[in-house]
Amino acid sequence: MDGYQFMAAIFSSLVSLAWPAALVICVLLFRERLQTLLPFLKLKHKDTEISFRLDQAEKESAEIAQTDLQQTPPELLPTPEEKSRFEKIAEHSPRAAILEKRAELEQAMRIIAQSHWSGTTTSTPSPRSISLLTATRILRKAGVIDEKTSALLDDLRAIGNQAAHESTDGSEFTKEAALRFGRLADNAIAYVKMLE
Numbered sequence: 204m205d206g207y208q209f210m211a212a213i214f215s216s217l218v219s220l221a222w223p224a225a226l227v228i229c230v231l232l233f234r235e236r237l238q239t240l241l242p243f244l245k246l247k248h249k250d251t252e253i254s255f256r257l258d259q260a261e262k263e264s265a266e267i268a269q270t271d272l273q274q275t276p277p278e279l280l281p282t283p284e285e286k287s288r289f290e291k292i293a294e295h296s297p298r299a300a301i302l303e304k305r306a307e308l309e310q311a312m313r314i315i316a317q318s319h320w321s322g323t324t325t326s327t328p329s330p331r332s333i334s335l336l337t338a339t340r341i342l343r344k345a346g347v348i349d350e351k352t353s354a355l356l357d358d359l360r361a362i363g364n365q366a367a368h369e370s371t372d373g374s375e376f377t378k379e380a381a382l383r384f385g386r387l388a389d390n391a392i393a394y395v396k397m398l399e
Contacts, residue, residue: 257383260358263351264387281389289385297381298366304381305335305363308388312338312356315395319345335360347398355391359384 204212230237281289293300316338333341339356342348348356362384366376 257358257362257380257387260355260362260387261383263355263358264390286385290382293378293381293385297376297378300381301363301366301376301384304385304388305359305366308356308359308363308392309335309338311392312342312395315347316341319347335363342395348395352391352394355387359388359391 289300289304292303312335313333316333319341320333335356339348339353339360343350343353
């Protein structure tokens with residue numbers, strides 16, 4: 204091997220490292236932006252799907268729990284029978300369990316938001332006419348919930364929408380994901396009821 208071949212081999216090695224190096228540099232440069240976009244990222248390959256939305260919701264719930272959930276009255280938490288029933292549903296159909304828990308979350312938020320309604324009309328709307336998004340906005344505007352709780356409710360709403368509107372074969376949601384969603388929804392309901 205002469206000097207020319209040696210330099211060509213080094214140059215070839217450097218060129219093959221250019222794309223990975225560029226990717227690492229881009230990640231380092233845009234890491235703050237990527238952290239804000241990560242919860243919206245959903246990767247899918249054949250039967251495997253990775254969504255970071257549930258992880259983001261757990262992170263937000265943990266921030267809320269550190270401050271206020273230790274003093275939750277036991278009557279605001281689900282009973283052991285309710286938990287057992289939810290676990291059975293999650294075992295058979297994770298999607299159905301998520302949808303059921305989301306409906307429970309929506310109903311609780313609607314009732315709480317109705318008491319804080321200050322719309323332009325003279326009559327208070329029925330709880331059925333208030334969506335989870337509207338309920339979250341009403342509670343945020345009334346100062347009942349903070350930004351972290353609002354973000355948690357938004358993540359739970361998005362996961363519930365994903366469960367409601369994606370394919371019905373149940374392959375995207377696992378029992379563990381449904382149980383995680385159930386815990387997060389129960390914590391959110393208890394926390395907002397406690398603040399009311």
